[in-house]
Amino acid sequence: MSNRCASINKILPFSCVDGPGNRLAIFLQGCNLRCKNCHNPYTMGICDNCGDCIPTCPQQALSLQNGVINWNSASCEQCDTCIQQCPRQSSPMTFTYTVDELMALTRKYAAFINGVTVSGGESTLQLPFLIDYFKAIKEAPDLKHLTCLIDSNGTLSLNGWQKIAPYMDGAMIDLKSWNEDTHIYLTGRGNQRIKESIKWLANNNLLTELRLLYIPEKTDYLENIELLSQFIHSLGESILIRINAFHQHGVYGEAGNWRSAQKQHIDIFSKELIKRNIFNIKTPDIYS
Ligand code: SF4
Ligand code: SF4
Incomplete structure (x- = not known):
């Protein structure tokens, strides 16, 4: 029993794009990055x-x-x-759920899903709720078949990852650029902590996938392809690299004028990774 609450922006009962299989996807409200390319900026603030x-x-x-x-x-x-x-990049259309209420919802769909994914916003900003929710799933005999995944920007401290690790099956993390300066330009914060999270999760067999978002003329993966490739190799052979393509449509502010990534951008980037013996790559099916 847990009455701990979370602010939730949206729940999708069945998602096939938030981790492997069919998943209950829960999007928590609040984020600590300010990505210029965010498609859901109203998930950033707390009302x-x-x-x-x-x-x-x-x-x-x-x-x-x-x-x-x-x-x-x-x-x-x-x-x-x-x-x-909204002046706070928030939404009045959020819900408050207790862990018990979310468990009841999880049971409603349990027979039809492979697991749950908690995303955001930044899901780990509500870490105590996340721990109680995953722990309740892992302790429930009728929910043994469900995997518990986190979709995160990777800014959680190693101490935080250690706390949630016993109850989670993996995390999908974005590395939005290689260089610190580019990352600050794109998101408002540096990426040192994110790289540390990625390494720690990989070392503990908890990195489900590493996501790289390609934004033409903005991301710096190609300029740093050797260092990026070495970093990926250091994570182990089996890590899935998911390349995502930036879409201009639906983005607010200055990023609304940035060029969308086309198939040739993604092809060039994935070929450069393959040249450096990185083969476990998933590229997007759809381009704008
Ligand atoms: S969602 Fe509405 S009430 Fe909440 S902070 Fe934004 S404007 Fe104010
Ligand atoms: S109808 Fe009202 S509450 Fe609903 S999205 Fe529009 S402004 Fe928001």
């Missing part, structure tokens, strides 16, 4: 119940009740006006 979004809603679906923002999902038409207006 402070200021109420600024209430008059922007054309359906009158928002109100303040006892000082807390209330969203009437029945009236909502998903126009996204409120999240575009």
Whole structure:
């Protein structure tokens, strides 16, 4: 039994793109990176119940009740006006779940899924909830078939990974650039800690996949291909490298003017990795 709560932006009962197999995907609210290319910037902030979004809603679906923002999902038409207006890059359309409530939801779909993936935002910002949720799954005899994966930006400390490690089956981590300066430009923070997380997870057989997002003229993988390849080799032979292609569509701010990655960009990048004996590569199926 756990009454620990999490702020949740979205739950997909069945996802086939958030890890292997069919998965219950849970997207937690709040992120500690500020990626210019983020497709869901309204998952970054935590709502402070200021109420600024209430008059922007054309359906009158928002109100303040006892000082807390209330969203009437029945009236909502998903126009996204409120999240575009929020000054904190948050959303009034979030849910609060206790671990017990999320376990009840997990049981509802358990017969049809291979596992759960907790994503974000940045899922590890709500680490105590994550630990209690995964622990409850691992201790439940009827949920033994479910794997517990984390989709993370990798900024969690090694101390944090050590705490969740006994209850998780793996983590999928993004390395958004090789150089520290490029990473700060793209996300607002450096990548030293992310590289340390990736190494620690790989050493402990918990790195499910390493994700590399290719943004033409912005990411620096090709300029640093030797160092990047050495880093990947140091993680072990079996690590899956997933190359993702940046899509301009749906991105706000300056990144809305960046070029989308095309098939030739991804082909050149994956060929450079293959030349350096990195073969376990998954490339995207769809390009914009
Ligand atoms: S979602 Fe944003 S605008 Fe609306 S109450 Fe929360 S912080 Fe204020
Ligand atoms: S998305 Fe937001 S602004 Fe649009 S109808 Fe729903 S609550 Fe209102």
